Amino acid sequence: MSSDDAWIGDSQPYLAARQRDEQDAWSSEAAARGRKGTQQLLAVHEVEGPAAVREFFRTLPGELVVVRRRLILLDGAPIELADSYYPSSVARGTALAANRKIKGGAITLLATLGFVPEDEPLEDIGATIATPGQCEELQLRPSTPVLVLTRFTRSTNNTPVEVSVMTMTRHLQYRHRKEAS
Template sequence: MSSDDTWIGDAQPYLTPRQEGERDAWSSEAAARGRRGTQRLLAVEEVDPPPAVRDFFEMGPEEKAVVRRRLILLDGEPVELADSYYPAHVARGTQLAQAGKIRGGAVTLLATMGFIPEDSPLEDVAAEIASPSQCEVLSLRPGAPVLILTRFTRSTTGEPMEVSVMTMTRHLRYRQRKEAS
């Protein structure tokens, strides 16, 4: 997606479990704009997570996380890399730790496991120069900038449940909601 496209993102659909037969949030968001949103699962691995993920999950030095790495496509063109991390003790033995599409997405599966996402996760946005491997996968020229959006999500009971690190090639515009006081 080029930076001149008007696209106001909303995290809520990505935090809402899907109903039976309902499309995933990305496909629905793209379709609402007359586009085709798909994703390709690149890997599912048990890893030593990055420090920010380890800290959020309050993990000890030996604990692992499961990461699901995906390539996000818009009309068949790569627009984002998305890595979603889950504590290994939560993900092991579930579809989160298996290669393959999760019907309804991870947030729907987590909800069936008792992890209902909070309404307002913490999101951190940074800009950096794409690495050579990011340039290759996202079809970017060397030295191209990317946005890194990291979403830290807790369950409604306060338990850390997911960290998603999204490397984006597109313009990002947010709409903030004022909550009643």
């Protein structure tokens, strides 16, 4: 997606459980703009998470977490890689650890497991040069810059439940809400 067709994003739909037969948040967001948003599940593994994931989940070195890797597409073109990490204590034995799509999405499943996501997760945004693997998956030229948005989500009972690392080729705009004082 070029900056010419950027739209203002909102994280809230991605943190809300979906209703039965409701589209996932990405498909709904794209459809609202007359576009087609889809995703492909690339893999589900148990891995030692990156440092930020280990720190957020308070896991020890060598302790495994579940990662779900997805390729996000807009009108059939890859625009984002999304890796979502879950504590093994939450994910093992659930659809989060299965190599298949989750009906209603991971957030809906977490809510049914008693881990309702908080309303205001921490989001960290940075820029880097895409790795050769990312260039291949996102169909980018070597040395292409990408944005990396990392979302740290706790449940309403303060349990760390998800870290999503989204490597994207698109322009982002955010609207912030002002709270009354």
